[in-house]
Amino acid sequence: MARINNKTVICMLLVFVFVGIMTITEGRSTFLGVTPFCVKVIGVKSGDTCFDIAQKFKMSTRSFHGVNPNLNCKKLFVGEWICVSGVY
Template identity: 65%
Template sequence: MLFVLVLVGIMSTTEGRSTNTFDFPIPLPICTSVVGVKSGDTCFDIAQKFKLSTKLFNSINPNLDCDKLFVGEWICVEGI
């Protein structure tokens, strides 16, 4: 019985650990071109205008709050 309790304890503490022994940081894209927000612009409009997928647009603008855009705010529209 004690063996089963110890085994369950070990399994529960190791359950959340990563099995990946190589934890390399994932590089973020680097912004190479920006555009200023104009009156009426939305994130969707800007992404479409520059032919950016939603995934790329969000990755090159990681801290952008699309619900709070303001005129003159710089938005990244190209990244490497």
């Protein structure tokens, strides 16, 4: 029968600690209280930016991102649907 020595125990312990650290994630949720509800959408056109669209529809940055919570403004594509009026 094999004996477990101190080096083996320490190595196993280090592996478990390392795996534990690697699997810990910070969960941060932002509860808005109300699920965003969109009333009007538009399709992105070539050259559009989030800022330009928000300005065109007289929306603040906060309200624009409030009704488009998962929108990545750096990766807009032509034809993408964007909410320009709604409740958040």
